[in-house]
Amino acid sequence: APTLRLRGGGRGARLVFSCSASSSSPSGEGGFSGKVGFLGLGIMGAPMASNLINAGCDVTVWNRTRSKCDPLLSLGAKYEPSPANVASSCDVTFAMLADPESAVEVACGANGAAQGMAPGKGYVDVSTVDAATSKLIGKHITSTGASFLEAPVSGSKKPAEDGLLIFLTAGDESLYNRVASLLDVMGKSRFFLGDVGKGADMKLVVNMVMGSMMVSFSEGLLLSEKVGLDPNTLVEVISQGAISAPMFSLKGPSMVKAAYPTAFPLKHQQKDLRLALALAESVSQSIPTVAAANELYKVAKSLGLADQDFSAVIEALKAKEQSK
Ligand SMILES: NC(=O)C1=CN([C@@H]2O[C@H](COP(=O)(O)OP(=O)(O)OC[C@H]3O[C@@H](n4cnc5c(N)ncnc54)[C@H](OP(=O)(O)O)[C@@H]3O)[C@@H](O)[C@H]2O)C=CC1
Ligand SMILES: O=CCCC(=O)O
Known part of the structure; x- marks a missing residue:
């Protein structure tokens, strides 16, 4: 049965489904039971990945500086040595990178996530980049048959820790519906804004x-x-x-x-x-x-x-x- 839990305090308090929930909605949203990858464990990525792990998700992490993976591994995450390895071992992979250059490198570079992508998989880039960068990454990902969603976030370190981010998503709407329960673990609200670039x-x-x-x-x-x-x-x-x-x-x-x-x-x-x-x-x-x-x-x-x-x-x- 779906697990309900209280999220946030005071005015932000609300009930959310946990990661393993099997709810469904008219928009096609449901619980997520696959494997989740997370690339980029900086100020934002680390608490976001932690929340997924704490919600019961099967999470595999990678970060350029390997030591930043350790706290997540202690929580139960798995580790893969490259973005390509994470992507090939997971159903959906999130990326939270510093800037356009690093987002492109991690998605499209040598041993980048695109190399591990395939039909049926999804890539969700939550980094803050410009529309052109997002479209470039989307092109590389979708050329493998996988789907792409951009989902930059409003909200800083504390909202990331509290699972109260605001997702500004655009791109593949079926991937948006597929990862909705994961976004709800990490955030308090989400907007689907249309074609890739609109979220950026x-x-x-x-x-x-x-x-x-x-x-x-x-x-x-x-x-x-x-x-x-x-x-x-x-x-x-x-x-x-x-x-x-x-x-x-x-x-x-x-x-x-x-x-x-x-x-x-x-x-x-x-x-x-x-x-x-x-x-x-x-x-x-x-x-x-x-x-x-x-x-x-x-x-x-x-x-x-x-x-x-x-x-x-x-x-x-x-x-x-x-x-x-
Ligand atoms: N902090 C905030 O309040 C918010 C930030 N954002 C946005 O989220 C993104 C991440 O922010 P934040 O977590 O604060 O940033 P951090 O600087 O803390 O983390 C940046 C991440 O990007 C990685 N990275 C940087 N360059 C490369 C590279 N060339 N190759 C591979 N990985 C790289 C870093 O790896 P390494 O650990 O090895 O350095 C680290 O994991 C940014 O786009 C930011 O604008 C959005 C909302 C709020
Ligand atoms: O990109 C950073 C946003 C920070 C915030 O929304 O508080």
């Missing part, structure tokens, strides 16, 4: 808004301090008004202390702004606020902050002030 586009639009919001927030924190206000009070005032956002309440207090524990690496936020600018250019849209924000993230990277949380962009503003 949606993700880049969301993240360009987020990246600009963070810069605007940083400017406000610094200005409040400069005019003699307590920036902690600013965080509190914002949290009670119409521009309240979990991101401000979560990151504000540590930003005031100049602490940037990494949830979303700054280098990835800058990558997303770069890709969003290219997306806007492809349709001749001007996004001047995003362009200005991108310059600040580039400055922050040049200050050695690439691996800090993206909220460290405030340090680029501080550096500008100091150089006056």
